[in-house]
Amino acid sequence: MNNIMFQGTASTVGKSILTAALCRILNDDGISVAPFKSQNMALNSFITEDGKEMGRAQVVQAEAARIKPQVEMNPILLKPTSDVGSQVILNGKIYKNMCAKDYFGTKAGLKQHIMESYNKLQSKHEVIVIEGAGSPAEINLRENDIVNMGMAEMVDAPVVLIGDIDKGGVFASIYGTVMLLEPEERKRIKGYVINKFRGDVKILQPGIDMFYEKLQIPCLGVIPYESLKIDDEDSVTERFDMKEEADIIIGVLRLPHMSNFTDFTVFELEDNVSVRYIKENKDYEGIDLLIIPGSKNTIKDMEYIHNSSLKAGIYRAHRNDVPIIGICGGYQILGETIEDEKGVETSMSSINGLGLLEIITEMEDSKQTTQITGNIIEDIPFAEKSYNLQVSGYEIHMGKTELMGDSLPLIKLQDGRIDGAMNAKKNVMGTYLHGIFDNDELRKLILDNIKNKKGLDIDSNIDYAKLKDIEYDKLAKLVRDHMDIDKIKDIIYNR
Structure with missing residues (x-):
């Protein structure tokens, strides 16, 4: 299986956007690639050509990969209806409304659906880029996990861990995440990426060197913070607080x-x-x-x-x-x-x-x-x-x-x-x-x-499809310039 999985130290650290970036980079390099996220929780959804409902994040990633979105990229979509319950969308159709406790007990039975979707994608594409959800260090959710390390085990995927330095404490969050994993799970982590960096990387380098002495896990990139006009996945988004005014x-x-x-x-x-x-x-x-x-x-x-x-x-x-x-x-x-x-x-x-x-x-x-x-x-x-x-x-x-x-x-x-x-x-x-x-x-x-x-x-004659594609190219260049793509490819093909 040629695949790689991005997991994060928390939600909104950049897993979705970096998955999209890698999809565009690999496609630019002539590799047939598709995104995959077994379970997504979001209120932003999309309808495919065959009338199936899926998360918008995987639509963005599919667009970045220059392929049509299909529901197999996101077989389980949870749409919150309250603080403790969600509408469960399975294979693009309503399964049922469930409280968190009931859904937790159902997850083991969903693995077959996940694998059927994954295998269908894998049969058509050379590489699958998998996105996790939240953090793999949520140890209370480890039993019957189907979206982080549990998913990685199901498809034998190597993992790259993403940390958000903009929130502060990035080394602590990466270290704590790794140390809360089981020994076999730690072996899957092939490197980490620091995302949303503002400043001079030279000042950060001593921290990267010291971190390697504590955990022999390489840093595969430091991605600068840059504002890109690409659809966000979560409702926890900066756009709601934007104060920019215009005509x-x-x-x-x-x-x-x-x-x-x-x-x-x-x-x-x-x-x-x-x-x-x-x-x-x-x-x-x-x-x-x-x-x-x-x-x-x-x-x-x-x-x-x-x-x-x-x-x-x-x-x-x-x-x-x-x-x-x-x-x-x-x-x-x-x-x-x-x-x-x-x-x-x-x-x-x-x-x-x-x-x-x-x-x-x-x-x-x-x-x-x-x-x-x-x-x-x-x-x-x-x-x-x-x-x-x-x-x-x-x-x-x-x-x-x-x-x-x-x-x-x-x-x-x-x-x-x-x-x-x-x-x-x-x-x-x-x-x-x-x-x-x-x-x-x-x-x-x-x-x-x-x-x-x-x-x-003021002229308003823009072509939305072309502008989106330009933004995907900007994202790909940003990540290619600041992530070790050769090492990423080596992880995909050689583990």
Whole structure:
């Protein structure tokens, strides 16, 4: 088996991004490579061409490897529904909702599914780059582990450990992680990487030398901290606290159960456009567009809005003629009511929405998961000339929405269904299509309208797919320049 596994001293140390980097580097070197993560916990997900749901991090890694995402790259996806429970997605489809204790007891039975996915990928690719989760030193989770050292044992993978120096204590975290492993597990670790370094590597070198005296494990690289516009995996992300301002400000409501915030990454690539995540009333000031994002628990997020100052800010923005767009759960939130008689999300059978769209939503226990294309059938005033424009995206939702009163249908899908709605005044719209802003022409029309209204002379004619590819190339160069890629290849092929 030609493989290598990145594990970390903690979450968010850079496992996902370095996996993507190595996928691009190996592909650049003519090697057929695929990413793999047996179990991912995230609220950011994606729908494959065959209608399967998987984590966004493996989608990014697949794009970096220049291959299409497939669910075998992430056979188990855990989507948190509460502090102690998750919806378990197995092989791209809902398995069941489980509390942590029940899931822990189920993991051993999932190994067969993991190996079937891994073997399918391995049969098609020369190298598999595996990503771990959290830390292998979480000794309370070692029994029936399927994502860190347990996964490494299943496929006999050598391991490179990643530590985040930006958080401080990087040598202690690497040392402590290694020492908490069993002797056989330590043998798998072939080196470590220090990530997110700021400063002069020469000052760090004495520490690296001293560390080798304590643990004869080589440092395979020190990766500088660099801001790259690549989708994050976790909701624990710096973008929520970004204070950068620009000529155009896109406001996104920061909901407790927000999902698929990657829908807005493309705006961050636009010149003179910034995305502001709205957490309190003052954050509404100066926004040019308000987006209510997707949610993993729409009813709880609707309840949160009712009980917070955010609700008044939404209505104030609406009175001030700020366009409002709801995506998926955000679309449902804009409506009159959300019904949940079947208890799909909570024990609350019904909750009032914001009433900005004349729609009602009924939660269902089956999930709509599909990639879809359609045409806009209403001209959107804040995206002039959008009538009949073709848009693509993907659906991930468990509710069925019915248009009422004066609401206008928004998109006619290729399969004949109608998606989305707009109010009679045409300044509020909603859609189930994730990734709708990735459509370059629609996004340009929205931004051009804002620019014309504000008298700005800014070009917004970007090609999102090309820009993403440029960022992957930047990432690959950064890592190639600061990681011993020859040694990495030697570990892959010669152990």
